[in-house]
Amino acid sequence: MRTIKVLAYDDSDLIRNTVRILLDTEKDIKLCGSFSGAGSILSDVDYLKPDVVLMDVDMPELNGVEAVKLLRTKYDSIPVIMLTVFDDNDTIFNAVCAGASGYILKQHLTEELPSAFRMVVNGGAPMTGSIAKKILFMLPVATSRDQETYNLSEKETRILKCLVEGFSYKMISNELNISIDTVRFHIKKIYDKLHVHSATEAVSKALKNKLV
Numbered sequence: 001m002r003t004i005k006v007l008a009y010d011d012s013d014l015i016r017n018t019v020r021i022l023l024d025t026e027k028d029i030k031l032c033g034s035f036s037g038a039g040s041i042l043s044d045v046d047y048l049k050p051d052v053v054l055m056d057v058d059m060p061e062l063n064g065v066e067a068v069k070l071l072r073t074k075y076d077s078i079p080v081i082m083l084t085v086f087d088d089n090d091t092i093f094n095a096v097c098a099g100a101s102g103y104i105l106k107q108h109l110t111e112e113l114p115s116a117f118r119m120v121v122n123g124g125a126p127m128t129g130s131i132a133k134k135i136l137f138m139l140p141v142a143t144s145r146d147q148e149t150y151n152l153s154e155k156e157t158r159i160l161k162c163l164v165e166g167f168s169y170k171m172i173s174n175e176l177n178i179s180i181d182t183v184r185f186h187i188k189k190i191y192d193k194l195h196v197h198s199a200t201e202a203v204s205k206a207l208k209n210k211l212v
Contacts, residue, residue: 004117005032007050010083011059018109019054026114038067042074051121057084057091068098079120092131102126111168124198128166150193152211159186161212164203
């Protein structure tokens with residue numbers, strides 16, 4: 001089993017400790033480093049060789065967006081998940097333009113973070129549902145040619161609606177009273193039918209084509 005190495009930056013001791021405790025329970029994810037500031041991010045990455053970086057947006061001295069820009073001067077392919085309490089359009093836009101791969105709100109940290117790390121190292125773009133909506137509205141509206149039904153079943157439509165509302169797999173499991181494995185099975189079918197590869201893409205297509 002591959003171990004995903006995570007390098008985390010957040011100026012809150014509480015958040016860093018929460019991330020550490022959360023990842024201690026995951027067999028396939030390891031916290032290889034945790035710092036209160038990202039000023040030394042290039043040397044940190046050189047030494048620790050993480051698979052993914054978790055980056056707080058709002059930090060003193062060097063903020064998260066600037067840290068991502070600095071990282072991208074040397075490392076193009078290491079995915080970065082932004083972690084923040086902010087969901088304003090300017091912050092989101094700047095983070096995505098800087099090269100962020102995902103965007104998680106801190107209030108959803110414990111529910112979404114482990115699956116977000118797994119998703120992002122496999123090429124996905126994990127985002128809290130409300131963030132995905134905001135990014136969608138920054139994009140052009142789909143043409144009528146794209147308006148399709150995609151033949152989603154009633155249960156698949158309900159699960160897709162949960163994704164749009166920002167539910168994690170565990171929350172969907174509780175909401176529909178089905179196992180997490182069943183949730184994963186249905187989400188895979190949804191991805192296949194929508195011709196997408198991540199929850200962010202699924203949410204965007206669902207909203208653009210008014211599927212929920």
